[in-house]
Amino acid sequence: MTSNVIGMTTSAAAPGGSEGAITTGDTVTGRLVEANRRYAEAFTDPGMDARPVLHVAVVACMDARLDLHKALGLQLGDCHTIRNAGGVVTDDVIRSLTISQRKLGTRSVVLIHHTGCGLESLTEDFRTELEMEVGQRPAWAVESFSDADQDVRQSMQRVRTSPFLLHTDDVRGFVFDVRTGLLREVDPA
Numbered sequence: 001m002t003s004n005v006i007g008m009t010t011s012a013a014a015p016g017g018s019e020g021a022i023t024t025g026d027t028v029t030g031r032l033v034e035a036n037r038r039y040a041e042a043f044t045d046p047g048m049d050a051r052p053v054l055h056v057a058v059v060a061c062m063d064a065r066l067d068l069h070k071a072l073g074l075q076l077g078d079c080h081t082i083r084n085a086g087g088v089v090t091d092d093v094i095r096s097l098t099i100s101q102r103k104l105g106t107r108s109v110v111l112i113h114h115t116g117c118g119l120e121s122l123t124e125d126f127r128t129e130l131e132m133e134v135g136q137r138p139a140w141a142v143e144s145f146s147d148a149d150q151d152v153r154q155s156m157q158r159v160r161t162s163p164f165l166l167h168t169d170d171v172r173g174f175v176f177d178v179r180t181g182l183l184r185e186v187d188p189a
């Protein structure tokens with residue numbers, strides 16, 4: 001294995017080696033790559049179209065305790081899943097939903113926040129903290145919240161009022177309880 005030399009800028013050539021081999025080793029990513037090998041061994045091409053079978057896009061928090069497919073009985077190919085910290089509807093979520101609806105045929109939107117979300121322990125002060133540490137204020141809002149229900153309502157409102165979306169009549173919001181596994185619907189009003 002060739003070593004990288006700091007300051008050397010003339011060549012970015014990757015070291016040669018066995019074609020297609022991925023280094024696994026004793027790292028988290030290595031473990032994932034190993035798991036993927038086993039997955040691919042049992043995998044058969046489902047021959048699916050990219051358009052979600054259930055015509056639905058789910059926007060949810062990235063929280064590790066929320067297994068969207070299991071929690072919602074979803075199968076491969078059923079839906080689009082769009083996840084970020086909090087499951088909040090940011091401009092980038094609107095971007096994905098716009099493509100999902102206009103190019104890939106989804107019509108329903110499901111929004112999922114959850115109990116015990118990390119966003120509840122943050123405030124917009126986090127941006128100031130970052131600025132003090134790195135000398136640059138992030139352009140993005142933290143999108144922190146103290147009331148998950150209220151934030152689900154705000155997210156529903158952002159979807160419903162987006163000029164880019166074709167379908168805003170079937171938009172429902174929920175809070176997932178990480179202790180019981182149950183969804184509770186949030187009244188949009």
Ligand SMILES: [Zn+2]
Nearest residue numbers: 061063117118
């Ligand atoms: Zn969360």
